[in-house]
Amino acid sequence: MILDKIFPPDPRVENEAIELIKKGHEVFLFCLTYTKEEKEEEINQIKVKRYKSNKLEYKLSALVYTVPFYTILMQKKISSFLKEFKIEAIHIHDMVIAEAVFKENKKTRLPVILDLHENRPEIMKFYPHLKKFPSNIIILPKKWKQKEEAFIKKADKIIVVTEDAKKEIIERTKIKSDAIGVVPNTVRASFYNDNKGLVIERNTKKDFILLYIGDTGERRGLKTVIRSIPKLVENIKNVKLVIVGKIPSNLKEEVTSLKVDKYVKFEGWQKESTFLNYIKDSDICLSPLHRNIHHDTTYANKLFQYMSLGKPLLVSNATAQKNLVEKINAGLVHSEKNVEDFESKVLELYKNEMLRNKLGENGENFVRNEFTWDKTSKELINLYNTL
Numbered sequence: 391m392i393l394d395k396i397f398p399p400d401p402r403v404e405n406e407a408i409e410l411i412k413k414g415h416e417v418f419l420f421c422l423t424y425t426k427e428e429k430e431e432e433i434n435q436i437k438v439k440r441y442k443s444n445k446l447e448y449k450l451s452a453l454v455y456t457v458p459f460y461t462i463l464m465q466k467k468i469s470s471f472l473k474e475f476k477i478e479a480i481h482i483h484d485m486v487i488a489e490a491v492f493k494e495n496k497k498t499r500l501p502v503i504l505d506l507h508e509n510r511p512e513i514m515k516f517y518p519h520l521k522k523f524p525s526n527i528i529i530l531p532k533k534w535k536q537k538e539e540a541f542i543k544k545a546d547k548i549i550v551v552t553e554d555a556k557k558e559i560i561e562r563t564k565i566k567s568d569a570i571g572v573v574p575n576t577v578r579a580s581f582y583n584d585n586k587g588l589v590i591e592r593n594t595k596k597d598f599i600l601l602y603i604g605d606t607g608e609r610r611g612l613k614t615v616i617r618s619i620p621k622l623v624e625n626i627k628n629v630k631l632v633i634v635g636k637i638p639s640n641l642k643e644e645v646t647s648l649k650v651d652k653y654v655k656f657e658g659w660q661k662e663s664t665f666l667n668y669i670k671d672s673d674i675c676l677s678p679l680h681r682n683i684h685h686d687t688t689y690a691n692k693l694f695q696y697m698s699l700g701k702p703l704l705v706s707n708a709t710a711q712k713n714l715v716e717k718i719n720a721g722l723v724h725s726e727k728n729v730e731d732f733e734s735k736v737l738e739l740y741k742n743e744m745l746r747n748k749l750g751e752n753g754e755n756f757v758r759n760e761f762t763w764d765k766t767s768k769e770l771i772n773l774y775n776t777l
Contacts, residue, residue: 392468392480394451394487397421397438402507402575403483407436409767410774418475420468424448437475441467451486455533464490472498479503479777485510485534488541501777504545505573509555511535512684516609539563547773549573554710555687568776571769575691576761581666582698597630598740600704601672603665603692606635609685611678611706611726616641618733619650626740629653634660634668669699673746674739677705681726686710694761697753702746704735720753 393403397419407417416437423429423440430439450460464487471477472494481503482491488504495502511534519525542548542563548570550556556570606612615631622629630653633641637656645654660668669675675696679685686709693711696703703721705711715721722739724731739746 391417391419391483392471392487392491393419393421393483394464395421396423397440398433400483401578404434404436405576405578405763405767406481406505406573406770408434409763409770411435413771413774415774418471418477420471439471439475441471452529454486454489455537456528456530460486461490461493465494468494469497472500479774481505482545483507485538485541489537492541492544501546502544503547503549503773503777504541505549506538506555507551508688509558509684511538512682516607516682518607545569546777547571549770549773551575551688552710554713558683558687571773573770574689574761574766575694576763576766577691577694577698577757578763579758581662581695582758597628598626599672600629600631600674600676600736601634601668601696601701602632602676602678603634603668603695604690606633606638606641608640609680609682611680612641613644614678614706614727614729614732615676616644616648616650616654617729618736619653620648621729621733622736623650623653625737630655632657632668632672634658634665665695666699669696669701672701674704674736675701675721677703677711678724678732679706679708679711679726681706681708689714694757697750698757700750700754702739702749703753704732704739718752718756719749720756721749 391403391407393400397403407419410417418437418439421438421440422443424443428440428442432438447460447463454460468490477500479501480491480495482488483505484507491502511531514520514531514534520529539562542559542565548559550559550570550572551574553572556572559565559570560567600615602612602615604610612633619629619631632655634657637658642656645651677690677693679690689710693703693714697720703715705715705721705723706726707723708726712723715723722735724735
């Protein structure tokens with residue numbers, strides 16, 4: 391496995407490696423370290439080898455498909471890794487380091503699995519720094535997309551996180567369906583079984599809490615939620631929006647301009663160990679994503695964290711999450727960016743506690759009984775069996 395980050399943590403990488411080990415494979419993990427010494431150790435039977443990197447290399451990774459320096463630097467490390475451990479198959483995690491791997495593999499010609507954790511070229515279009523000079527002329531999502539398509543065609547097998555992502559890749563690249571496996575991320579049982587962590591306290595009166603956990607960038611749709619608060623307050627006097635994530639100035643300004651400060655609580659980013667209590671303390675859990683190719687073809691992990699604790703969802707109509715929520719009847723769907731539709735769906739859930747409980751129960755049963763790693767990882771094993 392080739393990972394261009396530090397390890398741990400990376401639940402997806404760890405889960406996949408452990409599953410392969412259970413099936414008799416020996417897994418070696420190439421990853422990076424930003425400390426002075428390289429370190430080799432075993433974690434859950436994964437043989438981890440860390441290679442020294444630095445801030446300059448990290449910055450060059452953003453330019454990997456503009457200038458070749460990052461690829462050249464990584465290629466040397468990868469060559470050493472493949473030789474030292476006599477690797478027989480290569481599993482690339484995401485596309486930043488992919489070119490270095492494919493170039494080095496011209497010598498070894500090992501089978502390659504490309505594991506696309508996300509649609510990186512599409513998501514890059516929404517990075518704020520890529521909209522500014524000089525990044526907007528030297529880092530081009532179009533170039534990254536061309537590279538991604540080339541890598542998809544070079545790899546022996548592809549792994550994606552949703553059926554929607556598989557469908558999008560097949561339509562775009564025309565590769566065969568049996569070359570792609572779908573291996574979704576799942577919530578570890580320890581997440582919803584852990585009753586430790588911080589205790590999150592409500593205000594003195596019982597609030598009706600709308601909860602959002604995660605990235606707070608523009609494309610996440612939180613302005614839609616904030617703009618609904620003035621109207622919601624008219625019908626739900628004790629409504630409270632709780633946002634667990636980075637506190638951006640534009641959202642704070644929106645809250646102030648709408649004069650809803652006392653109804654919105656910015657918690658800032660918190661450790662994952664606190665999420666359980668935030669979710670338990672909520673009434674409706676949100677994922678108001680804007681629609682784009684990336685959001686339409688991937689799931690936010692928060693959905694499964696929310697569902698694992700029996701909470702009803704209110705999500706936008708980004709395709710993947712819409713299809714999931716409607717299929718298992720775990721929540722309601724609103725039109726993206728549509729404040730009025732969002733308001734009406736909140737009110738529908740607020741007025742019907744039985745509905746909230748039923749939707750929450752459906753989601754909880756799905757995550758705990760059907761969407762478990764032992765079931766979702768089967769395609770990973772099948773792909774390796776067909777190499």
